[in-house]
Each structure stands twice: as C-alpha cells, then as structure tokens.
Amino acid sequence: MRTKGFVFTIDATLALFLMVLVLITIIFLSAQADESPYVNLHMLRIGKDTLSVMDKQGILTSGNVSLMNSSLNSTLQRSIGAHVEISTYYYDEGGFNFMSITQFGSNIPANASIYVTSRDFVAMSNGRISNYSIARMTLWQK
Amino acid sequence: MWKEVLSLAEKKGQAVPIDFIVGLFIFLVLLAYFFILWDIYSIRYFETAKSRDRDIASLSITDALVNSPGHPENWAQDPLNAQAIGLCSRPNELSSEKIAAFSSIPYANAKQMLGIDEEFFVKIETSEGARYASIGVEANNSSTILEVSRVALLNNTIVNVRVQLYEN
Numbered sequence: 001m002r003t004k005g006f007v008f009t010i011d012a013t014l015a016l017f018l019m020v021l022v023l024i025t026i027i028f029l030s031a032q033a034d035e036s037p038y039v040n041l042h043m044l045r046i047g048k049d050t051l052s053v054m055d056k057q058g059i060l061t062s063g064n065v066s067l068m069n070s071s072l073n074s075t076l077q078r079s080i081g082a083h084v085e086i087s088t089y090y091y092d093e094g095g096f097n098f099m100s101i102t103q104f105g106s107n108i109p110a111n112a113s114i115y116v117t118s119r120d121f122v123a124m125s126n127g128r129i130s131n132y133s134i135a136r137m138t139l140w141q142k
Numbered sequence: 143m144w145k146e147v148l149s150l151a152e153k154k155g156q157a158v159p160i161d162f163i164v165g166l167f168i169f170l171v172l173l174a175y176f177f178i179l180w181d182i183y184s185i186r187y188f189e190t191a192k193s194r195d196r197d198i199a200s201l202s203i204t205d206a207l208v209n210s211p212g213h214p215e216n217w218a219q220d221p222l223n224a225q226a227i228g229l230c231s232r233p234n235e236l237s238s239e240k241i242a243a244f245s246s247i248p249y250a251n252a253k254q255m256l257g258i259d260e261e262f263f264v265k266i267e268t269s270e271g272a273r274y275a276s277i278g279v280e281a282n283n284s285s286t287i288l289e290v291s292r293v294a295l296l297n298n299t300i301v302n303v304r305v306q307l308y309e310n
Binding site for chain 2: 012015016019020022023026027038041042045046049050052053056057074075077
C-alpha cells in the first residue's frame with residue numbers, strides 16, 4: 001500500500017519538470033528576443049559618422065569649443081544627446097606626451113543607456129605629425 | 143471462493159480517482175498555458191524576425207551607400223552593369239556623380255543591386271531640409287516605414303542620407 005501510485009508520481013513529476021523547463025525556455029528566449037541589438041549598432045554608426053564628418057571638416061582639430069558644439073548640434077539628430085572628449089598628445093623625442101583634454105557637448109545623464117565610439121586623428125605641421133588625438137564620443141537617446 | 147475471486151478482479155487495476163483527476167487537471171492546465179504562450183510568442187517571434195531583417199537590410203544599405211565606393215569602383219560610368227551600389231569616393235564623402243548615376247538606374251534594377259525585397263526611398267538632404275536627391279519610390283502614409291539616417295559630406299556640406307524601407 002505504501003508504494004501505491006509511486007510509478008505514476010515519477011511519471012507525473014518528470015512530465016511536469018519537462019513542461020516547466022520548456023515554459024521557462026520559451027519565456028527566456030522571448031524576453032531576449034525583445035531586446036534589439038540594432039539600436040546599439042545604429043547609435044555607434046551615428047557616432048562614427050559624426051566624428052568622421054567633423055574630422056574631415058577640420059572641426060575636431062580646430063580646438064574651437066564653440067565651433068565644435070555648434071557643429072555637433074547641427075550634425076546630430078535632436079533625439080540624440082552626445083558628449084565628446086578629445087585627448088591630445090604632442091609628438092616629441094620619438095614619443096607622444098599628454099597635452100590636453102577638450103570636452104564639449106551635453107553632460108552625460110546618470111541613468112540612460114550610453115553608447116561609446118571613438119576616432120583617432122593627427123594634426124600636421126610642416127609636413128610632420130605634431131599632435132595625435134583620440135576623440136571619444138558618448139551617445140544616448142534623449 | 144469464486145465470489146472473492148470475482149470481487150478482486152473487479153477491483154484490480156482501478157485508478158485512484160482523486161490523484162488521477164488532480165494530476166490530469168494540472169497537466170491540462172499547463173498544456174493549455176503552453177499552447178496559449180506558444181501561439182502568442184510565435185506571432186511575436188515572426189514579427190520580431192521580420193522587423194530585424196528590415197533593420198539589418200537598412201543598416202547594410204546605409205553602410206554601403208555612405209561608406210563604400212560600390213563595385214566596381216567606377217560603376218557610375220556604366221550604372222546598369224554595377225554589381226554593388228556605393229555613393230562615396232571616400233568613407234563619409236559622397237560623390238555627386240555616383241548619386242546622379244544611382245538616380246538614373248531603373249527602380250527594379252536598383253532594388254536588385256541593393257539586394258532587398260522591400261520597397262525603398264533614399265533622400266539626401268541637409269538638416270535644414272534642402273534636398274539634393276530623391277531616389278526610389280516614396281511611401282504612402284498607410285505603409286509601415288523603417289527609416290535609418292546617416293551623416294556624410296557632399297561637396298563639403300553635411301548631409302543626411304535617409305533610407306526608408308517599407309512594404310506595400
């Protein structure tokens with residue numbers, strides 16, 4: 001009498017376990033499917049495009065913060081916020097030495113998803129590299 | 143004796159009804175839940191997959207237009223025999239000649255060269271709205287439009303390359 005229904009209980013437990021496992025998998029996969037990785041990619045492309053265009057126009061190398069700010073605001077869509085930090089190094093005695101940091105754009109919000117992209121560029125003087133800079137752009141959706 | 147045997151035979155193999163009914167009930171509830179979820183998520187999955195296909199297509203088209211010279215590089219001289227369309231001379235620097243050549247390609251051929259099944263419309267304009275080029279067929283209001291915008295230079299002016307994909 002003690003073992004009455006024992007086999008059925010194992011069957012039922014196994015079936016229940018499998019079904020719960022399937023349900024958890026479906027819910028997990030569907031939750032993952034809701035997060036689009038392309039928003040990330042698109043934001044990074046926008047950042048790269050903006051830095052590239054500003055570099056090609058000579059705005060990044062100008063050192064003029066108000067010009068950089070106005071160019072950034074006119075280039076980016078209004079729904080996107082950005083902050084740019086340019087670290088500049090000067091070339092001397094066969095090596096690069098830190099020179100300055102220039103920052104422009106908006107302040108990075110504390111609780112927003114941010115995307116970071118960067119671009120390297122050089123400034124030439126008398127046909128030689130004088131400065132080497134790294135522009136790091138942080139973007140977010142407003 | 144025969145009565146006892148018959149009585150045992152009648153009892154033998156009978157299920158315990160409460161255990162069985164409760165188990166069956168739980169199983170059926172879970173099964174129904176499973177099918178309802180399956181139905182909901184399969185619809186959502188196909189919609190998401192479709193939307194992602196269009197995301198990929200729009201990103202790859204804008205990448206090709208803004209960052210690639212196309213194939214062959216001088217395709218603008220013979221647009222109908224282009225293998226891949228790209229509008230720039232250097233990354234993020236658009237070529238007026240290539241934009242004009244892209245405009246001259248018949249719509250069906252352009253779709254084939256871009257490798258898409260959806261309809262497309264490409265606008266090249268400044269942020270103030272001055273339009274340099276419109277290529278493709280503009281969507282009507284009822285369509286679901288996916289638009290991806292990229293930034294590039296055209297004759298040293300900053301322009302937005304807006305690619306719209308939609309289904310009729």
